Amino acid sequence: MTGEIISRRARLRAETTAEIKAIALKLMSAGGPDAISLRAIAREMGMTAGAIYSYFPTRDDLVTTLIGDVYTSVVEAAEAARDAVPADDPGGRILAWAEAVRAWALAGPEGFRLIYGDPVPGYRPPADGPGKAAELRACTGLTGLVAAAWPAAEPLQRTERTYTWDDFDPGLVAHVREHFPGLPPAALALTLRVWGRMHGLVALEIYGHLSPLVHDPAAVYRDEIRDLIASLGL
Amino acid sequence: MTGEIISRRARLRAETTAEIKAIALKLMSAGGPDAISLRAIAREMGMTAGAIYSYFPTRDDLVTTLIGDVYTSVVEAAEAARDAVPADDPGGRILAWAEAVRAWALAGPEGFRLIYGDPVPGYRPPADGPGKAAELRACTGLTGLVAAAWPAAEPLQRTERTYTWDDFDPGLVAHVREHFPGLPPAALALTLRVWGRMHGLVALEIYGHLSPLVHDPAAVYRDEIRDLIASLGL
DNA sequence: TTCGCACGCTGCACACCGTTCAGTGAAGGT
DNA sequence: ACCTTCACTGAACGGTGTGCAGCGTGCGAA
Structure with a gap:
């Protein structure tokens, strides 16, 4: 039976x-x-x-699985922090997301290193798998934040390059066009820039480059995110 | 003899x-x-x-020495790129610096990982030494870029926190106050934010998070740096 | 010139690591 | 009851950083 x-x-x-x-x-x-x-x-x-x-089958596969788990957990934490802020406050939702990610990174730097650094000597992330899925989910979350700000942000974008959907990963494009119809490719490029902007200071801090220079990295980070929000016209 | x-x-x-x-x-x-x-x-x-x-004395000391050498070389490359642009074009100098760092990182990702990532299992950068010296030099270079933009950028800064010199590393403060007298502490905070902003997208790209999502990371990065320059009022 | 010593280097040891593989024994299905 | 499947052992191989006793050469001083 x-x-x-x-x-x-x-x-x-x-x-x-x-x-x-x-x-x-x-x-x-x-x-x-x-x-x-x-x-x-x-x-x-x-x-x-x-x-x-x-x-x-190998240690790297274990690491890959762990990356998927950890990545998923941080994305869920960020989503929860975002959803705790009313949807009519897009700037507040961006700030909440950013602060959640930084708080998570500081609470367990190993997780951040696992996802965004060299987790293990010689490890190279596979092209697909659970890690990629979690990353797509993170990107979708960020795109949602940008989409909410897009009406205000669009007039402020003066990119010299015009983006098309072909410029991006088909899987990501499919996700985005399904969840946020009407959003143009330029908003996706903006999403990646927002990602980079949220990532930079945290990466420097986690790897020990910021803390020796400034006593209150949190304040610098908050200023940076506030400037980011302002640059989106919010 | x-x-x-x-x-x-x-x-x-x-x-x-x-x-x-x-x-x-x-x-x-x-x-x-x-x-x-x-x-x-x-x-x-x-x-x-x-x-x-x-x-x-140990392998980590060798790595520390290498970090110092490599860090110094990239700072010199960035300085050279900056100096190739006339001083009356502060925005162009910022762009040149940023593009030089990104080009260097892409040309030899190992160097970037050595400086800004986990160079080696269990390695922790020492508080002082050649690496710290090169990092101070890099910060001084960035501060110079910010200092040139400060007259235009200052009115655009609306930080909620007021910074004092005590918020920063004394060594860095000494460097900055010697080379750029009259520059306020808030400009130093802005420098660190600029650093983070230049760092974020490059770090994501080097560690393989960006390239799978967008075909032309260079364009996204350039847009980001142009937005950065605009946010400084240039 | 000769002597003594410092020092660069070898060779071995230890304790780890990932990975492979023949063998074992118990649990599963038929 | 049989037989197959499968988790697991234990040993092995090649790799790593790190200490340490000893050796020989060449430097510097007498």
Whole structure:
């Protein structure tokens, strides 16, 4: 009698997979992304290192899975912070998103390094997979913020280059055109710029370049985001 | 007779040190920052790994030295690009600086990762040293760009927080007040924001987050820098 | 010129790491 | 009851950074 209930084997397998990921995250938060060693995980679980290869074909695949999980969690946190601000305050929603991402990054720099840095020596993110999906979701969230500001922001855009949908990733374009019909390609370019602007100071701070120079990076960041909001005409 | 000429020992030592650094840079450009292994360097030089400990107390010290060298070289490249634009075109000088940094980063992403990312598992940049010196020089260069724009930019700044010199690193403050007397602390905060703004999109691109989404990151970056210049009132 | 010593270097050791693979034993389905 | 599947072990291979005893050469001083 199979099919109805999940087989015992499959359930145990799922539990073990979850335990591996949980321990990997614990080790990462304790010692940084490079503390994710198969041997350390196995040691913690009372297994040998080779056993993990029944669950992940290689360490990089484990890392890829972790990136997907972590990325999804931060996007959900940002979305929640955004939704806590009324929709008729697009500037406030942008600020909420930005502050949520920075707060998350500072609370656990390892996660930020995992997603936006070199998580592990020699690791290269795969073109697709859970990480890419989460990134698309993040972009969609940012596009929503830009879309709300677009009526005010459009007249202020004086780009020398005219963008077309062909300039962007088809998957992203499909997402955007479905969720925000009527939004022009130029707004997508603006979205990427907004992303970069939110990212820059946080990246510098997480990697230790900002804190030695200024005592209150939060204030600088807030000023920057306020300037960003103003530059959108809000 | 010592003192006049450098002793033979010291000269050989300097040559070997230079060779270690040169090979480390070569390996890095070939296989990324994590290819900087003492064993690989020694192999390339026909030595054993332990020998390098006569020149650098640990691998992290070698990396620190490399960071200093690479950081200095990119700052000099940016300064040269800036100086190729007449001083009465502050916006052009900002654009030149930004484009030079981006071009350098794309030409050798390993250098960018070395300075602004996790160069090596577990590496943490020391509080002082050649890297910090180069970073101060970079900040001074950026401050010069902001200082030139300050007359136009100051009226556009509406920060809610008022900055004082105490908010910043004393060394940086000393540098700035010596080179740009009369510049207020708020301009220093603006400098850091400009830094972050130049950094964000490049960091995303180098770590592979931007290129899959847009075919012409250069155009997006240029638009962003032009918007930055406009936000300074130029 | 000769002697002594400093120092660059070797070779080995240790403790880690990711990855592979033959073998084992228990659980599953038939 | 049988047989297959599969998670797991334990050993191995090649890689890494890092210490340390010892050796020989060449420098500098007597």
